[in-house]
Amino acid sequence: MERIPILRMGNYLLVTIQVDMHDKLALTLQDDLTNRIIEANAKGVLIDISSLEIVDSFIGRTLANIASMARVLDAETVVVGMQPAVAITLVELGMSLPGIRTALNVESGMEYLRETVEDHEESDGDFGDSTED
Amino acid sequence: MSKFLEAIQENRKSILQDWVQRLKSVDRRRDLLDDRELDTDAKNVLSAIADVPAGTLPEDLNAAGWQPLKELLTNLSVSRAAKGFTPSETAIFVLSLKPSLFTVARQQWGKDAGELFLEISAINDYVDKLALHTTDSYIHGRDQVIARQQEEMLELSTPVVTLWDGIVALPLIGTLDSARTQVVMESLLQAIVQTNSRFAIIDITGVPTVDTLVAQHLLKTITAARLMGAECILSGIRPQIAQTIVHLGINLEDVITKSKLADAFRLALERSGRKVVRVDKSNGANTTSPRGV
Numbered sequence: 001m002e003r004i005p006i007l008r009m010g011n012y013l014l015v016t017i018q019v020d021m022h023d024k025l026a027l028t029l030q031d032d033l034t035n036r037i038i039e040a041n042a043k044g045v046l047i048d049i050s051s052l053e054i055v056d057s058f059i060g061r062t063l064a065n066i067a068s069m070a071r072v073l074d075a076e077t078v079v080v081g082m083q084p085a086v087a088i089t090l091v092e093l094g095m096s097l098p099g100i101r102t103a104l105n106v107e108s109g110m111e112y113l114r115e116t117v118e119d120h121e122e123s124d125g126d127f128g129d130s131t132e133d
Numbered sequence: 134m135s136k137f138l139e140a141i142q143e144n145r146k147s148i149l150q151d152w153v154q155r156l157k158s159v160d161r162r163r164d165l166l167d168d169r170e171l172d173t174d175a176k177n178v179l180s181a182i183a184d185v186p187a188g189t190l191p192e193d194l195n196a197a198g199w200q201p202l203k204e205l206l207t208n209l210s211v212s213r214a215a216k217g218f219t220p221s222e223t224a225i226f227v228l229s230l231k232p233s234l235f236t237v238a239r240q241q242w243g244k245d246a247g248e249l250f251l252e253i254s255a256i257n258d259y260v261d262k263l264a265l266h267t268t269d270s271y272i273h274g275r276d277q278v279i280a281r282q283q284e285e286m287l288e289l290s291t292p293v294v295t296l297w298d299g300i301v302a303l304p305l306i307g308t309l310d311s312a313r314t315q316v317v318m319e320s321l322l323q324a325i326v327q328t329n330s331r332f333a334i335i336d337i338t339g340v341p342t343v344d345t346l347v348a349q350h351l352l353k354t355i356t357a358a359r360l361m362g363a364e365c366i367l368s369g370i371r372p373q374i375a376q377t378i379v380h381l382g383i384n385l386e387d388v389i390t391k392s393k394l395a396d397a398f399r400l401a402l403e404r405s406g407r408k409v410v411r412v413d414k415s416n417g418a419n420t421t422s423p424r425g426v
Contacts, residue, residue, distance in 0.1 A: 079362075082360050082362065083361075084319060084322030084323055084325075084326060084357070084361065087322060087357035087358070087361050088318060088322070088357050090360055091356050091357045091360070092353075096356040096359075096360070097360060100360075102359060102362035103362040104326075104329055104330075104331060104361065104362040105329065105362075108362065109362070
């Protein structure tokens, strides 16, 4: 069965969508990704959709769902490289995806993940220190 | 069948003379068209009428025999439309042929009132049709000019300028309608991808009015840019527009708004970790003072 590969890079998971998404593939990705977040204890998920040229309301909603699920599992999600045509389509469909973090490309997406995840860890660490004291 | 076509063929020279004289005597645009061009135009039109294949009826302007004449008139009125003639000035060119033809008709059938009336009404009908065709072509020519200008305006109206590495600005000028917003949105998003910009400033100083539709278009553009990972700043909001926006109940809470493009630019620089400082003159123009940095 066709699957979208999920790569692990340290604390982060990297998903690159290289084929046209159809509904079943999107649902499989949702399953796989939530499982992998738990397995790998990932702190951040980066979804690269720069090759995605066609999007419909279902795919848009699935992306939003994946982001929400990842947040529940304590992993920041950032969607990178959305094409102008895809962005226009989503807006015209009335899906502004308010819960999703976005970035221009993988590089700035990774930068964002590092910043936020490190911030979290630092504040967690501070909190831990203060309780020990 | 009317016989005036034959009469035209026979009296070609005198008709042309008479017509050109009339054309020159009526109030016309000497600044746009000189006498020589007018002579050539009149001669061409008259020979197109006279040299029509035998058996072509003047009642039916759609006949194949009249095609050269119609094409000639079309080209003539399109070129006159481009030169700046008014529709009536263009129509008068054809209509002033009528009295010249009436003179010929009078010479030919002056003795028989019934015949004269028949011929004159046929001529009247014929010249009117030609004049209508001329006016139609004139308007068509004008429409083409307008369409071309509209297209050019649409292309000119969406310049995306790069202010700094990673900061683009889109100064909007003129009323925003759906077609224009589509072009604006596409060119802005394209520019964001091409220049890899994290900040886009939309400046609406030149937008005269903002209604719900325009605001919705702006919000769509801003949302689309956000989806792509760029942050939009709206600037150049004039006091009246701020009032309109609030009165209309448009929600711009999620959008960063600044009153001036300079403020928006400063914010974008700050967010991308940059700062503009004044160079201290006393330490030399080319070096920055330690305090200034």
